[in-house]
Amino acid sequence: MKKIFSRPKSIKKTPFHYCPGCGHSILHRLIGEVIDEMNLQEITIGIPPAGCAVLAYFYFDVDMGEASHGRAAALATGLKRALPDRVVFTYQGDGDIAAIGTAETIHAASRGENITTLFVNNGVYGMTGGQMAPTTILGQNTTTSPGGRKEKRDGFPINLSEMLAVAKGSAYIERTAVNSPANILRTKKAIKKAFQTQLKGYGFSLVEVLSPCPTNWKMSPVEACQWINEVMVKHFPLGVLKDITGEKKDAH
Amino acid sequence: MIEIDSELCKDCKLCISVCSKKLIVTSDRMNQKGYYPAFYVEKNLRKENRKCTGCGLCAIFCPEIAIEVYRA
Amino acid sequence: MRGNHVLAEAAVRAGCRFYFGYPITPQNEIPEYMSERLSKIEGGVFIQAESEIASIHMVIGASMAGERVMTSSSGPGISLKQEGISFLSALELPAVIVNMTRGGPGLGNIAPAQSDYFQATRGGGHGDYRNIVLAPNSCQEIADLTYKAFDLADKYRIPVVILGDGMLGQMMEPAELPPEISIKKLPHKDWTLTGAKGRPSRFIRSLILDPLEEEEHNWKLMRKYERIIKEETKWETYFTEDARMLIVAFGIAARIAKGAIKRVREEGLRVGLVRPISLWPFPFKAIKDFSKRVKHLFVFEMNMGQMVEDVKLAVDGGAEVHFYGRPGGVILTPLEISRVISSYYYQKRLG
Numbered sequence: 001m002k003k004i005f006s007r008p009k010s011i012k013k014t015p016f017h018y019c020p021g022c023g024h025s026i027l028h029r030l031i032g033e034v035i036d037e038m039n040l041q042e043i044t045i046g047i048p049p050a051g052c053a054v055l056a057y058f059y060f061d062v063d064m065g066e067a068s069h070g071r072a073a074a075l076a077t078g079l080k081r082a083l084p085d086r087v088v089f090t091y092q093g094d095g096d097i098a099a100i101g102t103a104e105t106i107h108a109a110s111r112g113e114n115i116t117t118l119f120v121n122n123g124v125y126g127m128t129g130g131q132m133a134p135t136t137i138l139g140q141n142t143t144t145s146p147g148g149r150k151e152k153r154d155g156f157p158i159n160l161s162e163m164l165a166v167a168k169g170s171a172y173i174e175r176t177a178v179n180s181p182a183n184i185l186r187t188k189k190a191i192k193k194a195f196q197t198q199l200k201g202y203g204f205s206l207v208e209v210l211s212p213c214p215t216n217w218k219m220s221p222v223e224a225c226q227w228i229n230e231v232m233v234k235h236f237p238l239g240v241l242k243d244i245t246g247e248k249k250d251a252h
Numbered sequence: 253m254i255e256i257d258s259e260l261c262k263d264c265k266l267c268i269s270v271c272s273k274k275l276i277v278t279s280d281r282m283n284q285k286g287y288y289p290a291f292y293v294e295k296n297l298r299k300e301n302r303k304c305t306g307c308g309l310c311a312i313f314c315p316e317i318a319i320e321v322y323r324a
Numbered sequence: 325m326r327g328n329h330v331l332a333e334a335a336v337r338a339g340c341r342f343y344f345g346y347p348i349t350p351q352n353e354i355p356e357y358m359s360e361r362l363s364k365i366e367g368g369v370f371i372q373a374e375s376e377i378a379s380i381h382m383v384i385g386a387s388m389a390g391e392r393v394m395t396s397s398s399g400p401g402i403s404l405k406q407e408g409i410s411f412l413s414a415l416e417l418p419a420v421i422v423n424m425t426r427g428g429p430g431l432g433n434i435a436p437a438q439s440d441y442f443q444a445t446r447g448g449g450h451g452d453y454r455n456i457v458l459a460p461n462s463c464q465e466i467a468d469l470t471y472k473a474f475d476l477a478d479k480y481r482i483p484v485v486i487l488g489d490g491m492l493g494q495m496m497e498p499a500e501l502p503p504e505i506s507i508k509k510l511p512h513k514d515w516t517l518t519g520a521k522g523r524p525s526r527f528i529r530s531l532i533l534d535p536l537e538e539e540e541h542n543w544k545l546m547r548k549y550e551r552i553i554k555e556e557t558k559w560e561t562y563f564t565e566d567a568r569m570l571i572v573a574f575g576i577a578a579r580i581a582k583g584a585i586k587r588v589r590e591e592g593l594r595v596g597l598v599r600p601i602s603l604w605p606f607p608f609k610a611i612k613d614f615s616k617r618v619k620h621l622f623v624f625e626m627n628m629g630q631m632v633e634d635v636k637l638a639v640d641g642g643a644e645v646h647f648y649g650r651p652g653g654v655i656l657t658p659l660e661i662s663r664v665i666s667s668y669y670y671q672k673r674l675g
Binding site: 001002003004005006007011015016018019020021022023024025026029180181184185214220221222225 | 260264312316317
Binding site for chain 1: 342344369371373374375377378379381382383384385386387388389390391393407408411415517518519520521522525526527528529530531
C-alpha cells in the first residue's frame with residue numbers, strides 16, 4: 001500500500017479555523033500542493049486579505065506580509081518590484097478585491113505587474129457576519145440585503161475577472177470553483193498555470209475561485225456546493241477569460 | 253483504503269457525498285471539538301463492489317486535510 | 325536648487341531606490357525628479373500609483389522586502405495615507421513620508437501652510453503610535469534631514485515624516501548635497517520578507533487578537549519611542565542667551581521669525597527664537613528649561629494654533645504662552661511679524 005494523498009509540506013499542521021465545508025480550507029491546500037510540486041516554498045511570499053483568511057500566515061509555511069483591506073495588489077506591486085525573482089501572490093476575498101481594492105487590482109493588472117492573485121468569490125463578507133458583497137447576486141439574501149439584493153437599491157454584482165481580462169497587462173485570468181473534486185482539480189491546474197505565468201514574466205495572473213460559504217449562505221456544505229452549480233455559475237461562468245501565455249515568447 | 257483523522261473532521265459531509273462506494277458514514281461518537289466526524293466503514297472491504305479503490309475523491313474534497321489515501 | 329529637487333536628490337543619495345507617489349501640488353517636482361533619476365540607476369523603481377492610498381501600500385510592500393523607500397504628498401494625500409502609516413508603525417517598517425503642506429482644510433489651496441502639524445505629530449491615523457517628524461527650514465536642512473531620515477527609519481524601524489511646506493518645496497537656494505551611500509554597505513535587516521530560503525518562514529502582521537498580546541506589542545512600541553525621545557530630540561536656538569521673550573516656531577515660519585528678530589534686536593528688544601527641528605520627539609524639556617528664566621513665549625505658526633498646544637504642555641503653566649497665526653497659505657513678511665512682536669513686547673513691558 002502506497003500513500004498517495006497527504007498534507008502538503010508547505011501547509012503547516014495547524015488545524016484550520018474555517019467553518020465546516022469552507023472553500024478557503026480547500027484552496028489553501030491546493031496552493032500548498034502547487035507550491036510543493038513546483039518547489040517554490042523558499043521563494044514564495046504571500047499576502048493575506050482582511051477577511052476570514054486574515055490568519056493565513058498560520059497555515060502557509062512561506063513568508064507572508066499583512067496588507068490592509070483591499071490594498072494587497074499595491075503591496076504586492078511594491079514587494080515584487082523589490083524582489084522580481086520571487087513568486088508573490090495575493091489571496092483576496094470578493095470584498096477585498098472588488099469593493100475596496102478594485103482600483104489597486106485594476107491598476108496592478110493594467111501595469112502588467114508579475115503577481116498572481118487568488119480571488120475567493122463566495123458572494124458575501126464572511127468574516128464580518130455575511131453582509132452583501134460586490135459579487136452578491138440579485139435576489140441573494142444577506143444581512144445588508146434582507147429579502148434579497150435588489151437592482152434598484154443595491155445595483156448589480158461585479159464580474160471582476162471579465163473586467164480584468166480587458167486590461168492589456170493581464171496575461172492569464174481563469175474562473176474556477178471548489179465545489180466538486182473535478183472543479184477542485186481544475187482549480188489546482190489553474191493555480192499552477194498562474195504561477196508559471198508569473199515565473200515566465202508574462203504579466204498579471206488571476207484565478208477567481210467560486211467558493212462555498214455554508215455558514216453565511218445558511219446552507220449545509222453539500223447544499224452550498226450544489227448552489228454554486230445551480231445558481232452561482234450562471235452569473236459567474238467558469239472558464240478561461242484570458243490567456244496570452246501561448247502567444248508570448250519572451251518576458252519583457 | 254483511507255485514514256480519517258477524526259479530530260480534524262468538522263462533519264461537513266462532503267466526503268460522504270462524493271464516495272461512490274458509500275464507504276464513509278457519520279460517526280455517532282463526538283470528537284473533542286464537538287463534531288460527529290466522518291468514519292471509514294472498513295468492514296465492507298471484503299465485499300467486491302464496495303471496496304475502496306483509492307480514487308482519492310474524498311481526500312480531494314475534504315477541506316480539513318483530514319483524509320490520507322493509500323492505494324495498493 | 326529647488327527645495328523639492330534637493331529633497332529627492334538627497335533621498336537617492338541616502339540609498340533610496342524605491343519611490344511611489346502621486347501628483348499633488350506643491351510637491352509634483354518630487355515624483356517628476358524621481359521618475360527621471362531612478363530610471364537611470366540600477367535597481368531604481370519609480371511608480372506613479374493610481375492614488376495616494378495605493379502608493380503608501382506599495383511603500384509597505386517594498387519596505388517589507390528591506391528596501392529604502394519613500395513617498396511624498398501634500399495634506400489631502402497624507403490624509404489618504406493614514407491607514408497605511410498606522411500599518412507601517414504597527415508593523416515596525418521603515419519608510420520616509422514627505423508632506424509639503426498646503427492651505428487647508430479640504431481641498432484648501434496650493435499656498436504654503438503649517439496646518440498639518442497635528443496630522444504629522446499626533447499620528448494622524450488610528451491607534452497608539454508615533455512617527456519621527458522632522459521640520460526643515462532651508463534647502464540645506466532639507467538635504468541634511470532627508471538624508472538622515474532614512475538612517476533613523478532603518479535604525480528604529482519607524483516611519484519618518486519630513487514636514488515641509490509649499491514654500492520650502494519651491495524655493496531656490498544653494499545646498500551642499502551629501503555623498504552617495506553605497507547600498508551594499510547598509511546594515512543587513514534580519515526581519516524582512518524575502519522568501520524562506522535557508523531559514524524558517526516568517527510573517528509580518530499587526531493583527532493581534534489576544535488583548536494581552538496586543539497590549540504587550542503597544543508597550544514594546546512605547547519603549548522604542550522612549551529611546552527615540554532620549555536620543556533624537558533636536559532643536560535650534562537663536563539669540564536666546566539674554567532673551568526676555570522667546571519666539572517658538574518651526575519650518576518656514578522660523579525663517580520669517582529670524583528675520584523679524586534681527587529687526588527688533590536692532591531696536592534693542594531682547595527677543596530670541598527656539599526652533600524645534602524634531603516635531604516628534606518634541607523638545608519638551610528644552611522649552612521647559614527655557615521657561616524657567618524666560619516668562620514669555622510667543623508661538624508663531626502658519627495655522628490656527630497647533631504647535632502652541634505642545635508649547636503650553638511643555639511650560640506647564642510656568643510661563644505665559646501667546647500665539648500668532650495666519651492660516652490658509654498667507655505668508656507673512658519679517659516686517660509684519662516684527663511689528664506683532666514689538667507691540668506685544670512693549671505691552672508686556674519686557675524692557
